[in-house]
Amino acid sequence: MFGALVKTYYAKHFNLNPENIVSVSIMPCTAKKFEANRPEMHDSGYRDVDYVLTTRELAIMIKQAGIDFLKLDDRSFDQIMGASTGAGVIFGATGGVMEAALRTAYELVTGREVPFENLNIMPVRGMEGVREASILIENPLPDWSFLEGIELKCAVAHGLVNAKSLMDSIVSGESQYHFIEIMACPGGCLGGGGQPIPTNPEIRRKRALAIYAEDQGMPLRKSHQNPEILKIYSEFLTEPLGEVSHHLLHTHYTPRERF
Ligand code: SF4
Structure with missing residues (x-):
């Protein structure tokens, strides 16, 4: 969902070319690496999620870079799409x-x-x-x-x-x-x-x-x-289960052979 919205809503908000956006998902899930590759995951018109890192991989990268989290100042997430509940x-x-x-x-x-x-x-x-x-x-x-x-x-x-x-x-x-x-x-x-x-x-x-x-x-x-969710709906998606939200936030699956 974030990948599809960053290359549509976010790109529009900041007047960016979605082609120049690289979306990286940090996930607890190894299966997301496969999922990001699925052909259905192009709802934005581009590849919605370009890269997936697991939380374990990110932690290793943070340690390799010598970043000490406990010494970092607390900061808010960037706006827009930074608020959470x-x-x-x-x-x-x-x-x-x-x-x-x-x-x-x-x-x-x-x-x-x-x-x-x-x-x-x-x-x-x-x-x-x-x-x-x-x-x-x-x-x-x-x-x-x-x-x-x-x-x-x-x-x-x-x-x-x-x-x-x-x-x-x-x-x-x-x-x-x-x-x-x-x-x-x-x-x-x-x-x-x-x-x-x-x-x-x-x-x-x-x-x-x-x-x-x-x-x-x-x-x-x-x-x-969540004020940002309300804003995304009022400014862009219009309504839950409406045409735009259905297209960007939902997917479908293909029957697969038993592995
Ligand atoms: S497979 Fe991935 S999305 Fe599903 S429960 Fe496990 S970590 Fe979560």
């Missing part, structure tokens, strides 16, 4: 994408915050292989009145064995869920193949705690509060 931070933990989406969806539908203390949707957190949560929609806003009394059923799985068991239940028709999050790596992206090694369940647990602590301390914790 706690909802973005928790994407790194299994259940985080689900939690971020629920914080926004529930509030947009009801006009109220999710009914969990401090916005922390605890049932979707943790390291159990498959977790379930449900939220009852009561007194929705008039546009969403047809959702009154609906119990939104969600499931979260991480690791491929757990993903398979959840997907098998969907195929067999047993699944009652409306919304499912699956992360291939144990613990989610915090346990990704490009992350620092070694890793084990205890290290992943600590990474998750750090992520939730970071979220807790951020002034903005819901995606729809």
